[in-house]
Amino acid sequence: MSIKQIAEMTGLSMTTVSHAINGTRTVSRRSLALVQEAIEKTNYRPNLAAQMMKTHRSKTVTIIIPETEPNNSTNCFYFDVLNGAKSCLEGKGYELIVSTYPEYDVGKLMKTSVLQHKWIDGILLVPASDRLEDVEPIRAIGLPLVLVDRWVQGCDLPQVTSNNREVSAEAVRLLYQSGGRRIAFIGSQMHNSTALDRFQGYCDAMDELGLKKDESLIFRMPGHSLDYGYEAASSLLERGADAIFAANSTLCLGAMKRLNEKRVSIPKDVSIIGFDDYAWTEVTNPPLTAVTQDANSMGRRASELLLRLIAGEALDNSRISIPAKLTIRQSHGPRGETPSGNTAKATDF
Amino acid sequence: MSIKQIAEMTGLSMTTVSHAINGTRTVSRRSLALVQEAIEKTNYRPNLAAQMMKTHRSKTVTIIIPETEPNNSTNCFYFDVLNGAKSCLEGKGYELIVSTYPEYDVGKLMKTSVLQHKWIDGILLVPASDRLEDVEPIRAIGLPLVLVDRWVQGCDLPQVTSNNREVSAEAVRLLYQSGGRRIAFIGSQMHNSTALDRFQGYCDAMDELGLKKDESLIFRMPGHSLDYGYEAASSLLERGADAIFAANSTLCLGAMKRLNEKRVSIPKDVSIIGFDDYAWTEVTNPPLTAVTQDANSMGRRASELLLRLIAGEALDNSRISIPAKLTIRQSHGPRGETPSGNTAKATDF
Incomplete structure (x- = not known):
């Protein structure tokens, strides 16, 4: 649906519709309600589009983990991390996109499609190596970033690992x-x-x-x-x-x-x-x-840190060590x- | 970033910017280039927002699977399904959101946050039961939908399961x-x-x-x-x-x-x-x-069907049986x- 179609449906001008969606000028409560009703009636998608243009938030984060072959028990471990992350994130209305990369090919990490699209609010990353230079390109994207499961030498990003x-x-x-x-x-x-x-x-x-x-x-x-x-x-x-x-x-x-x-x-x-x-x-x-x-806790605690970063808190050198037994x-x-x-x-x- | 800010940056009118973003009227190539440059320079998010308003596509689908407790090998199985789905989807530029629901509480399935937000392009669903009435509410949302791993009695949705x-x-x-x-x-x-x-x-x-x-x-x-x-x-x-x-x-x-x-x-x-x-x-x-x-194939084949549905093909009663051995x-x-x-x-x- 376009601004033009909403204008036609509501009888409002395109300028008013645009202001209503983008919050660029105060519009009457009646106009706002008409625009919202039109959006809800016809197509759900502009909801997110409009919200993203207004708040710069997609309310979506990604977890990036190394690829594993089928039937490998490491899959179990990462699935538990992912479940922990989800349980934290969904309470706050966030969605979680899963991304993977070949563990022994750090170059491919940057080509992860979700990083190419660049519309997510933050990243949970299991880094490929412990070398700062391998994580720098991801950090340079400028999105909130928390390291999970593995830490990186000399890195002040928030990190959550087992002891x-x-x-x-x-x-x-x-x-x-x-x-x-x-x-x-x-x-x-x-x-x-x-x-x-x-x-x-x-x-x-x-x-x-x-x-x-x-x-x-x-x-x-x-x-x-x-x-x-x-x-x-x-x-x-x-x-x-x-x-x-x-x-x-x-x-x-x-x-x-x-x-x-x-x-x-x-x-x-x-x-x-x-x-x-x-x-x-x-x-x-x-x-x-x-x-x-405790893979579940690892995912949950890392997501908590990520949400704090997204909210604008500074968390340099936050390190959480989850007790294993x-x-x-x-x-x-x-x-x-x-x-x-x-x-x-x-x-x- | 708002349409107003883009207008200020580019020296174009807000109306022109709006038409450029929403494709509601032809604008000059120069104007279009200016708007795109402004968007790229300042903030990546409107990229998706603008694209979604224009195409009604988020290029994101979800896989909805039952929750499992930590360390359960079923996690391995679903992770392999998920990996298969990802390998197919990422080739087509789609992201995959993971959603879960408590297997024995079908009511919670509809409350899955990704279904509440309703901005995804399609759904891969491992249904809770084999009863048509349990899958109907999801189908009624009207999004492309493929059933994975489990089929549903008397249901003509595309389905991919093991034999x-x-x-x-x-x-x-x-x-x-x-x-x-x-x-x-x-x-x-x-x-x-x-x-x-x-x-x-x-x-x-x-x-x-x-x-x-x-x-x-x-x-x-x-x-x-x-x-x-x-x-x-x-x-x-x-x-x-x-x-x-x-x-x-x-x-x-x-x-x-x-x-x-x-x-x-x-x-x-x-x-x-x-x-x-x-x-x-x-x-x-x-x-x-x-x-x-072959959990990986199951995820891949189901995603292929989903992408065909998203592209507008009719796939009623498409059933794929993946050989197990x-x-x-x-x-x-x-x-x-x-x-x-x-x-x-x-x-x-």
Whole structure:
């Protein structure tokens, strides 16, 4: 519908209609009501168009997350982040657009269609890397921007992440308390903060426990697939590992698959703790002790910050760390044995 | 930015600016260029606003899916549907808004904020039920609408689903070929088409195989949680089941948890086939034979239909059935035994 059509319907002049829609001059209450009625009667779309021209707000934000292949449990994690964001945003009348980009192709991030159209009010971004230069082009767009799940080195944007480093150290301590001495690390390349923090947590605990960090037991795989976890587990058995901290859920699945195939008893021969917790961890062989992240809270808290930015608040260097915790099952220590008092305390954040 | 401000910047009259933006009268190419330049220079938002007023298109559609609790593998499935939809839509310059509603509260569906705002170009809907009356209010909005994952009884809207009934019958035939005779069904209430079709598939195969459908072995649980699967498995052991078709992944996980706890050997004592396939099915005890749906294709094909509707094509009664298939692992029959030639063929759609 055009201004001309509204003018014809209402019998008002085009100038009056234009002023009514754009708020550029006070029009009579009767005229305003006539224009609103005409808009509602004929077509809903100018509602938003008119509102956007007036307020410069679309009441729509986007969440930009890395692409994952089908059936990958990381999809579960991001869906929970997204649900948390939605629950916060929809209370405030905001819609959420989902965008994705290939994780290993930062250039494509800027080509995300929602950034090309540039009509959104704000961005929740899971950055591809921890390098400031990779997030700068997004920031330069000038829209309210909050980083989620991963932080960026030297960046003063508001950020919401799990306490990856601390909880990873807890996991390694639990492996130690359960008898592990040659504790292996299976993670991915250190190109983003979650990979880095989980490795740092492993190092923190190893140092604190006085254990040697044996490079041959540290696996930085090129990606997150089950196959890479499987491959890592094949090597670490030969290298005498007696425990594994798997810093990602699909790598963990791959490692368990290999151990089960080789009929290595978990946790009798090798204990294992995974990262991220899903319903299936109850039914692995054996049930998996794992780090549980609060993905829903992560999405919700990040959206709260974003709405404050949109409202014009300054939030430089706002950092929120969402506590993750260990969920105790059977893979970390002798089957059927309850963790020691010390361990139980360690899991209580 | 308002029409008035553009007029001031460009030195054109407000009437000319309004005609330029709304396409209500031909303006000179120079004027049009000036207005476009002004819009680009100052604020990106009127771009969409102006375009929407002119074309009545926001180039945005929504996917409406049932809410799921955190860490539920159903999240994985819907995320894959969503990714498929995105990959199709973004090629055509469309954005995708995610909306959710509580599955057991159809009334809330209509209150979904994106439907309240009513400025989207189309809707992909996973309907709550298979009853026409539940989908009618959404259809009455008058926007292009495609049903995804679940169909609705007697409805001529375009629909894209898996071949749930046929693949479920295949699963039951495979359990029979592996020695199952007292084959139990674990599913949810028959309030939507996926639940109904999977049960019908079970019945088809039981009838075809000449097996008695024993009501005491048919479990229609009140929901999809792991606990309900656990509960069902407790009862069916007492009732002499020797095989289980679990029509949902979390129900399947719950059943396996119970069987493992009771140290019932799978598949020696009880064989089991699950519905939906994820990375974790490799590492359950034992690795799970399961139905694999092509969720990504489902999202892509549904989006293709939606874009055709938006373009004005009539697509009444367009139904697309996406082939699902059985992925063979070890839970359906004697461990280590390969399915017979007949079975292998049966999995080949």
